[in-house]
Amino acid sequence: MSDAPTFSASTWGPQGRVTVGVHCGSDSSRTRYVQATVSAVVRHLVASQPIEPGQRIDAMALDWQQTDISRLRRGYLDDPAEAAGMVATRRIPPGTTLTESMVRKPWMVKRGDTVVLTAVGQGFSVSRNVEALDNGGLGSTIRLKTENNQILQGRVTGQDRLRVDF
Template identity: 40%
Template sequence: MTRTIPATTRVSMALVVTLTVASLVAPQARAADKATLDSVRQFLEAQARSLGDDVEVTLYPPAAKFPACPAPSPFLPRASQPPIGRVSVGVKCGEQGRRTRFLQAEVSVIGAHLETALDIAAGETITRDHLVIRHGDLARLPRQALRDAEQAIGRVAMRPLSEGQVLQGYQLRKPRLVNRGEEVTLEARGSGFRVTRSAEALAPGGRGDRIRVRLDNRDVINARVIGKRRLVVDN
């Protein structure tokens, strides 16, 4: 004799099976999510550690459940920018890294930066006495804030700077070693020889800058500034 199971009973049994499977899968999914987020956190901490003394990372996963991501491999889409403040983080998933997930994070780094120790006039050459080192959240500083005294010492202020001002890269320039229109000495070097000749600078420049110069025969070439009114033609 065949026994018919009422529809309501079948629905109840199906619900029990669904809940049972979900109760087994959910912890595994949560563990996978945690493993992915932990890998991202560790990656950001390692990337930012060289920037300061104390690093704090806050992750903002997507509102929806983070998809499964075996063998997560985090990376920064904008690798040239330091991981400070609000950043986007990519995560390559799987052994071949064929799938990529993205999430947002906030990276706070407490580190050193430079401020002016006194008023500085435009055109004044920066010395160590002009500088003071402060510590704070680097994410709150201007993007071009300088953090190392060697980035400033020997450079020239392009505008007046007030005491206690955060020092930024665009406020300084290299000391000018060549002026436009000056007669300069141009060197050409090679294996076992060194030749010099006169030329006219067609632009100003500091050490390491590449500028155009005009030779006696009116030819124009590029050369690199290596000293006061001295340039070299690189091979």
């Protein structure tokens, strides 16, 4: 056997060193076991320049890199839409693989701000001002406090806007 076999799989199986049973020749009853190294190379996003905490990430700050997946134990982002427009949660040096924990949605509602809450039900819609008790990005659920100090949860629907469905 002069050429190393090439494996492809639709799901991630064993990685690293494994033992593989090989049937050689026409005598398929005889199996030889050999050591093999299984690896997969994936394309992922890295920072192309320093990104500071709180900085909004644009496409110019991103680049592609290929790495053996066994070296990406903390995960990785492989779609520019997962990173572009997001905000860095920490300093990201150039060449660093981007992970989900390094980015967040931009805050559309900030803790302590007065925001508009719209309560929506079948046949009605009521809006009022409330206080946001948490920061939140588009689509996230945060706590809020009404004028009579009632604590509710609302979904962020826009800049300084929350919604509660009844």
